Amino acid sequence: MKVGAQLYTVREFMQDLPSVEESLKKVADMGYKYIQLSGGCPFDPEWMKEQLDKNGLTCVLTHYRGPALTDDPEAVVKEHDILGCKYIGLGSFDLAGKGIDAFEQAYRHTTEVFKEHGKLFMYHNHNREFSKVDGKLIMDHILERFTPEEMGITLDCFWVQSGGADPAAWIRKLKGRTPVIHMKDMGFGMVMDRFTKEMRPGQMIMPIGEGNMNYDSLLTAAIESGVEYAMVELDTCNGEDPFDCLKRSLDFLKKWGCEAE
Numbered sequence: 001m002k003v004g005a006q007l008y009t010v011r012e013f014m015q016d017l018p019s020v021e022e023s024l025k026k027v028a029d030m031g032y033k034y035i036q037l038s039g040g041c042p043f044d045p046e047w048m049k050e051q052l053d054k055n056g057l058t059c060v061l062t063h064y065r066g067p068a069l070t071d072d073p074e075a076v077v078k079e080h081d082i083l084g085c086k087y088i089g090l091g092s093f094d095l096a097g098k099g100i101d102a103f104e105q106a107y108r109h110t111t112e113v114f115k116e117h118g119k120l121f122m123y124h125n126h127n128r129e130f131s132k133v134d135g136k137l138i139m140d141h142i143l144e145r146f147t148p149e150e151m152g153i154t155l156d157c158f159w160v161q162s163g164g165a166d167p168a169a170w171i172r173k174l175k176g177r178t179p180v181i182h183m184k185d186m187g188f189g190m191v192m193d194r195f196t197k198e199m200r201p202g203q204m205i206m207p208i209g210e211g212n213m214n215y216d217s218l219l220t221a222a223i224e225s226g227v228e229y230a231m232v233e234l235d236t237c238n239g240e241d242p243f244d245c246l247k248r249s250l251d252f253l254k255k256w257g258c259e260a261e
Contacts, residue, residue: 001223003250003258004034004060006182006233010242011039021051023243028055030247031260036180036231037083038063038091045082052083059083060229061122061154061180063091069121070106073113080119087180088114089122089154096128100141111150122180124154130163148177156182156233157218162203168214168221175225182233183218183249185211192238205235207245209252219256230258 005027007014014020020040027035035057037048052059062085068076069090080088093103111121129139142151155178157167171178185206190199208215222230232249234242254260 001219001227001258002034002229003032003253003260004036004229004231005032005246005250006036006038006231008036008039008063009232009234009237009246013242014040016041017043017047020048024051024055024057026243027246028057030243031250031254032057032246033260034058034060034229034231036061036063036089036233037085038089045079049082049084059085061085061087061089061231063089063124066090066093066106069110073110074117077114077117077119081117086119087122087152087154088119089124089180091124092126093123094128095138095142096131096133100133100138100145103142104145107151111146115150120152120179121150122152122154124182125156126159127163130160130165143174143177152180153178154180154182154231156184157213158182158184158186158205161186161213168217171218171221171225171227178225179228181222181227181230183208183230184232184234185209185215185249186213187211190238192236194236204238207234207237207252208232208249209256210248215252215256219253219258 010023013023037059095103114121130137153174155170155174160167160170185208187204187206189204191202191204192199232246234245237245
């Protein structure tokens with residue numbers, strides 16, 4: 001299993017093209033070879049491919065906004081052909097509010113186009129997918145609507161645990177459907193609210209290996225289930241340098257035995 005960096009972690013440092021170029025170099029210099037593109041400024045895919053090649057980086061997954069995925073999925077496929085990227089992701093959808101039917105109606109055609117062109121639509125969970133509708137988890141409703149060939153799951157292990165479920169068990173349950181997972185660690189302490197910027201007690205996103213999640217169990221399950229890429233994604237670093245947090249996470253995963261190259 002290969003380790004990568006979800007660049008949403010450093011999105012604040014990727015809001016113009018010169019900053020993107022600098023951030024890619026920083027990530028590569030710390031030892032990452034694989035990345036996910038998400039949260040930065042718009043870019044020309046030809047330019048981005050040049051930057052990735054220059055830094056020895058491979059893009060294995062993206063997160064695109066919903067309208068781009070639904071309005072012109074063929075154009076999205078062409079962009080990913082240029083990037084050399086198979087997995088095309090959606091970062092979130094208000095399934096609890098809008099409903100499973102609305103999700104399927106919005107993305108059914110997209111999944112079909114991606115499949116036809118050798119791509120795979122990837123859905124990224126948060127904790128709300130582990131609430132129940134009609135006595136069944138929302139996540140299970142999603143899985144029933146789409147086959148593994150139509151939709152993969154970018155299982156975010158932190159949010160699985162936040163939703164009261166076992167990340168290792170879900171990795172095993174989704175075997176063959178999770179080529180890419182997201183990893184961050186969880187602790188409890190004073191956290192910065194993403195919107196108000198005020199500090200409050202709560203679940204804390206932490207660099208991997210520095211929190212309370214059972215990463216021995218989680219990583220063992222991922223390897224045994226054939227996960228291809230484990231992407232480090234730190235939604236917030238609570239005032240710390242996100243590049244430093246990415247590096248500490250990578251160091252832990254390499255010591256554990258994951259591959260960086």
